[in-house]
Amino acid sequence: MASSHHRIRIKRAYEDPAPDDGYRVLVDRLWPRGLKRDGLRLDAWLKDLAPSPELRRWFGHDPTRWQEFRRRYEVELSRPEARTLLDELAERARLGPVTLIYAARDEQHNGAVVLRDLLEERLSGGMRGSRG
Numbered sequence: 001m002a003s004s005h006h007r008i009r010i011k012r013a014y015e016d017p018a019p020d021d022g023y024r025v026l027v028d029r030l031w032p033r034g035l036k037r038d039g040l041r042l043d044a045w046l047k048d049l050a051p052s053p054e055l056r057r058w059f060g061h062d063p064t065r066w067q068e069f070r071r072r073y074e075v076e077l078s079r080p081e082a083r084t085l086l087d088e089l090a091e092r093a094r095l096g097p098v099t100l101i102y103a104a105r106d107e108q109h110n111g112a113v114v115l116r117d118l119l120e121e122r123l124s125g126g127m128r129g130s131r132g
Contacts (some may be wrong), residue, residue: 010112012029013103017041022097025089026113029053042101049085051111052076065119067107073114086115090122100119 009021013032017024022117023043026032032040051073052108059069076082092098098119104110 007097007101008096008116010107010116011099011101012107013040013101017054020097021099024099024101026101027115028101028103029056030103039100046085046089049077049082049089049115061104061109061116063106063109068086069109070114073111074118077114086113086118086122089115090119093119093123104118 007022011021011039013026013028013035017040024041025047026040026042026045029047030060031037052068055069055072055076056063057063058072060066089098102110102112104112
């Protein structure tokens with residue numbers, strides 16, 4: 001299904017919500033600095049899909065650690081509870097747009113990018129994370 005590619009979007013928490021965002025879910029463990037709870041217009045806050053505090057601190061948004069961060073984060077996301085949440089998000093994306101909300105300044109190197117890629121693989125029928 002070619003259209004599934006645009007069903008998973010990522011957006012910084014500091015960008016205004018848009019009508020075509022669909023289901024909006026915050027995928028950070030911490031609330032975005034300086035934002036009011038009601039200003040974000042969220043449908044869900046899935047802290048359990050965010051990188052662990054240890055991994056987040058180790059990464060420190062250092063692009064030179066990106067590939068290793070991605071690998072470690074995918075290991076965290078292979079836990080049963082995380083897989084269940086990913087399955088639920090993929091199912092929502094089959095029904096309409098899902099926007100993953102994150103706070104990081106770096107738009108290419110953050111957890112939402114990893115989540116989007118994993119969700120798009122699920123939607124296209126690929127099963128990632130089963131290889132070592």
